Amino acid sequence: MAPETPSSSGSDTSIRPPMSAEERLMVAVRIRPLKPDDTTRCLYAVDKKHIIVEDTDKFDVTRQKRSLDKRYSFDVVFGEDSTQEDVYEVTTSRLVKDVLNGYNATVFAYGPTGAGKTHTMVGDANQPGIMVRALNDLFEVVKDKEDEYQVSMSYLEIYNEQIRDLLNPQSGYLELREDSRGKSIQVAGLSEISTTSTDEDEEPSNNILYTQRSLAREERLFKFEAIRNRYTHRSVA
Numbered sequence: 001m002a003p004e005t006p007s008s009s010g011s012d013t014s015i016r017p018p019m020s021a022e023e024r025l026m027v028a029v030r031i032r033p034l035k036p037d038d039t040t041r042c043l044y045a046v047d048k049k050h051i052i053v054e055d056t057d058k059f060d061v062t063r064q065k066r067s068l069d070k071r072y073s074f075d076v077v078f079g080e081d082s083t084q085e086d087v088y089e090v091t092t093s094r095l096v097k098d099v100l101n102g103y104n105a106t107v108f109a110y111g112p113t114g115a116g117k118t119h120t121m122v123g124d125a126n127q128p129g130i131m132v133r134a135l136n137d138l139f140e141v142v143k144d145k146e147d148e149y150q151v152s153m154s155y156l157e158i159y160n161e162q163i164r165d166l167l168n169p170q171s172g173y174l175e176l177r178e179d180s181r182g183k184s185i186q187v188a189g190l191s192e193i194s195t196t197s198t199d200e201d202e203e204p205s206n207n208i209l210y211t212q213r214s215l216a217r218e219e220r221l222f223k224f225e226a227i228r229n230r231y232t233h234r235s236v237a
């Protein structure tokens with residue numbers, strides 16, 4: 001899907017015609033720069049829609065077919081020079097406008113550990129990611145329209161099939177509940193904050209996301225260590 005240029009107004013009153021299936025779903029790939037401890041590169045952006053995953057064994061002379069490089073197509077490919085703004089503008093900024101027009105939208109990052117999901121979604125104060133930019137745009141539009149829009153926000157983590165409220169981590173693990181008809185699934189006890197504030201002290205995009213991200217990462221690292229130790233122990237036993 002070729003991403004369209006967002007409309008100029010954040011609160012279009014016109015209802016858009018139904019979107020085609022291609023328009024409703026976009027799959028983007030972002031290649032992060034190599035880090036000093038990355039040994040070799042095996043993933044290359046060919047152009048804005050294609051990547052090549054290099055066959056790292058292709059120089060093995062015993063192999064009959066010398067190269068098994070694989071080429072894949074995506075809606076958008078972001079190379080290692082892509083900025084947080086590039087990624088946000090192409091993948092998400094239009095969704096914020098759609099949400100303001102009453103549509104639902106979901107953006108999620110998927111990839112192995114260290115791939116750059118947190119960087120892309122949250123980023124840091126100098127390079128804010130998708131979640132922060134989306135909130136900023138949302139607050140910008142609704143700031144003078146409190147009678148028209150109500151913004152509330154929850155922030156949860158699902159890790160090892162356990163759910164935690166990142167706005168209130170002390171609340172422990174939370175449960176999923178569904179109504180008697182199975183139509184509405186909710187996380188019981190998940191906190192929800194309402195705000196249209198752009199005040200830095202209260203601004204979730206400036207404050208809560210970063211704080212909770214650090215906390216979540218520390219705890220996850222701890223959990224990862226714990227799991228690794230357990231496996232090590234088992235393999236030795």
Ligand SMILES: Nc1ncnc2c1ncn2[C@@H]1O[C@H](COP(=O)(O)OP(=O)(O)OP(=O)(O)O)[C@@H](O)[C@H]1O
Pocket residue numbers: 031032033080111112113114115116117118119120
């Ligand atoms: N596009 C990028 N440009 C510069 N640095 C990046 C980029 N993407 C990721 N990094 C850096 O790579 C490291 C790993 O990224 P990140 O923590 O976002 O990975 P992750 O996919 O969230 O990993 P995990 O699943 O383990 O939490 C971080 O130090 C991050 O700052």
